[in-house]
Amino acid sequence: MHRIGFYVSSGFQMLDLAGPAGAFEAVNQQLGISAYRIQVLAAIEGVVANSLGMATPVASLDDAELDTLIVIGGPINQPPSADTQRRIVEASKRSRRVASVCTGAFTLAAAGLLDGRRATTHWQYAARLQRDYPSIHVEVDRIFCRDGDVWTSAGITAGIDLALTLIEDDHGFAVAKGVAQHLVVYHRRHGGQSQFAASVDLAPRNDRLAAALGYARDHIAETLTVERLAEIAGMSLRQFGRVFRAQTGTTPARVVERLRVDLARGRIETTTEPVERIAEAVGFGDAENMRRAFIRIYGQPPQSIRRAVRS
Structure with a gap:
């Protein structure tokens, strides 16, 4: 026992x-x-x-x-x-x-x-x-x-x-x-x-990190490298990565991915836009990259989520 x-x-x-x-x-x-x-x-x-x-x-x-x-x-x-x-x-x-x-x-x-x-x-x-x-x-x-x-x-x-x-x-x-x-x-x-967290509500206490996240949201369709975000925050690459993890518990790349997935899911659920166009609009580049991110975070691809909403 x-x-x-x-x-x-x-x-x-x-x-x-x-x-x-x-x-x-x-x-x-x-x-x-x-x-x-x-x-x-x-x-x-x-x-x-x-x-x-x-x-x-x-x-x-x-x-x-x-x-x-x-x-x-x-x-x-x-x-x-x-x-x-x-x-x-x-x-x-x-x-x-x-x-x-x-x-x-x-x-x-x-x-x-x-x-x-x-x-x-x-x-x-x-x-x-x-x-x-x-x-x-x-x-x-x-x-x-x-x-x-x-x-x-x-x-x-x-x-x-x-x-x-x-x-x-x-x-x-x-x-x-x-x-x-x-x-x-x-x-x-x-x-x-x-999948239960609103990543757009991430609010690091550090104003410079918040500025970097704001920039990422405003430029989500662009290539968002860690180097670019560190530059926006006015930090060295090493300092940015260390402070970012301490403040958010994760990496800049993961947060950018979640921002993109959140935005993409909203469009998947509420529009009839082709998956390929949505992937490009939120910065994934192509549908396959977005599919992998959806599976990693939501456990299912975009098409399955769209079908579930429609049914």
């Missing part, structure tokens, strides 16, 4: 907990055995209120015997105390694997459990995670990310995707697929979380 401990703190997101917990519960129902035992934990035993104000009984991290520790997301403005961080680290040492859902990555990061690792979090907070913890390699577009025995997931419902992968790791493909069918969710979700 696998013991799953969900660590929560005041104001935690209910769905961050209920989604993955429901997936593990479904395994027990599907197999007819207690494959998973679920505990809700906090720094000390008692009651913790979630973001809806509902009280949740919790056991102490110190007393937990765990196979998997999963840290649930919640408010990120106040990092856990040094004592709570210590308790999380100690619990992680007793666990086979450690994971986070949504902004739970900030708690793992504060405890030092993500140092030097690849990780992800909710797309809205990925840039902040990269800024606050520069030793982490934040992978903005991932639904979930594994680095050794540490797993992190993107925002909210991505916790279900994470749980399905952990279930598959424990019990195999067929069981995980059956759980997904029971929950009426995709077993393997297509595309990354960029």
